[in-house]
Amino acid sequence: MKLVNLKDDSQQLSFAEALQIGLGRQQGLFFPAELTPLKDIPGLLAMNLIDRSAAILGHLLGDEISAQDLHDIVSRAFAFPAPLATVDDNTYCLELFHGPTLAFKDFGARFMAQCLAHFAGDRKITILTATSGDTGAAVAHAFHGLENVQVVILYPQGKISLLQEKLFTTLGGNIRTVAIEGDFDQCQALVKAAFDDQTLREDIHLNSANSINISRLLAQICYYFEAFVQLPDEARENVLISVPSGNFGNLTAGMLAKVLGLPVTGFIAATNSNDTVPRYLKDGVWDPQATVATLSNAMDVSQPNNWPRIEALIERGYLPASVLRGYAVDEDYTQVAMRQLAAKGYVSEPHAAVAYRALNALRDVQQAGIFLGTAHPAKFRESVENILGSPISLPIELAEVAGKEILSSVLPADFAKLKAYLYRELV
Numbered sequence: 001m002k003l004v005n006l007k008d009d010s011q012q013l014s015f016a017e018a019l020q021i022g023l024g025r026q027q028g029l030f031f032p033a034e035l036t037p038l039k040d041i042p043g044l045l046a047m048n049l050i051d052r053s054a055a056i057l058g059h060l061l062g063d064e065i066s067a068q069d070l071h072d073i074v075s076r077a078f079a080f081p082a083p084l085a086t087v088d089d090n091t092y093c094l095e096l097f098h099g100p101t102l103a104f105k106d107f108g109a110r111f112m113a114q115c116l117a118h119f120a121g122d123r124k125i126t127i128l129t130a131t132s133g134d135t136g137a138a139v140a141h142a143f144h145g146l147e148n149v150q151v152v153i154l155y156p157q158g159k160i161s162l163l164q165e166k167l168f169t170t171l172g173g174n175i176r177t178v179a180i181e182g183d184f185d186q187c188q189a190l191v192k193a194a195f196d197d198q199t200l201r202e203d204i205h206l207n208s209a210n211s212i213n214i215s216r217l218l219a220q221i222c223y224y225f226e227a228f229v230q231l232p233d234e235a236r237e238n239v240l241i242s243v244p245s246g247n248f249g250n251l252t253a254g255m256l257a258k259v260l261g262l263p264v265t266g267f268i269a270a271t272n273s274n275d276t277v278p279r280y281l282k283d284g285v286w287d288p289q290a291t292v293a294t295l296s297n298a299m300d301v302s303q304p305n306n307w308p309r310i311e312a313l314i315e316r317g318y319l320p321a322s323v324l325r326g327y328a329v330d331e332d333y334t335q336v337a338m339r340q341l342a343a344k345g346y347v348s349e350p351h352a353a354v355a356y357r358a359l360n361a362l363r364d365v366q367q368a369g370i371f372l373g374t375a376h377p378a379k380f381r382e383s384v385e386n387i388l389g390s391p392i393s394l395p396i397e398l399a400e401v402a403g404k405e406i407l408s409s410v411l412p413a414d415f416a417k418l419k420a421y422l423y424r425e426l427v
Contacts, residue, residue: 006031022212052229076110078107102397108215109135122148126205127150129152132299132301150176155177241264241369242267244270268324271299273292338388349373349383378398
């Protein structure tokens with residue numbers, strides 16, 4: 001698989017190379033130099049999740065990983081289901097929260113960890129990543145205990161739910177967590193600054209597990225096919241997918257799936273009040289504003305890193321611009337959507353509720369709609385219970401960490417302080 005840096009097309013790497021450096025020169029994202037559709041979509045749809053995913057990823061990766069090794073990697077990474085829940089006659093939620101950290105990012109993080117272990121061998125690696133919630137837990141659990149891998153996770157202090165925080169800040173060992181006195185965009189800027197510091201990169205063998213890493217995106221392509229497989233035959237003719245969007249990796253993966261041949265009609269970029277992309281799709285002006293805190297805090301991102309990949313898919317002619325629409329949902333309508341879902345017998349959380357609201361606002365009457373459930377409602381227990389007025393129980397994964405001590409360090413949003421911390425802890 002040949003990947004090109006979107007900011008410097010002279011930098012072209014294999015999947016293994018791009019996997020291990022994460023971000024390209026000039027902070028450029030890696031993007032497939034060529035995308036060719038899958039040849040036998042009906043045959044793929046007849047397979048189970050593991051076999052189909054290995055076939056899709058094998059198509060993309062070529063001979064970089066043997067078929068047997070890739071199947072083994074996928075089997076270890078995707079060791080949990082992605083069920084499609086029926087909300088009503090023509091509305092479905094793809095539940096992506098049945099992995100070990102109860103969030104969709106388990107798919108990408110675990111695939112990345114397995115691929116790194118496959119390629120890195122005995123070389124030491126430092127994973128540095130920023131999280132607005134779910135990425136931190138998924139990455140921490142995916143890499144916890146792996147030899148020769150150190151993980152440092154930055155997150156905005158006080159801006160994610162306590163249970164989310166405890167899922168990744170209580171592990172210890174090779175997992176270090178840093179609460180940054182700022183917002184997610186500042187955490188992300190610190191990660192970018194670290195990657196721009198060539199000496200630091202080389203000294204600590206730096207890599208990233210954010211959705212900027214191409215391995216994360218490739219893994220996420222697979223569950224879009226799994227969603228389509230579970231639709232009733234009569235619902236497959238005209239399908240619209242609404243994706244709750246923060247850093248836009250999840251939506252990028254869905255659009256890549258369509259390029260490969262996923263037979264869906266289009267996508268909705270559903271955001272909360274951090275609505276840079278919906279505004280851009282409406283008026284053509286890229287105007288990020290100050291990030292605001294919302295109920296759907298994992299989507300509190302004003303400058304989404306993955307947007308250049310979506311633009312590349314359109315600009316390079318892989319997809320028409322019409323395949324994507326944007327819709328922003330404010331706090332009041334997020335709560336309304338949660339109550340509407342509960343009235344239908346489906347308990348959800350703010351991120352999925354944003355996608356559900358956007359889906360109902362934009363789809364045609366006859367169109368089947370899928371919205372993505374990216375996190376278990378219990379990860380946002382306090383807000384869910386307050387909005388719905390009824391208690392929800394904790395799954396075992398959360399119950400086990402609820403009483404544990406948070407092991408995080410606290411730093412200002414200052415790159416010099418972060419750099420000193422990294423040298424002190426890792427060199």
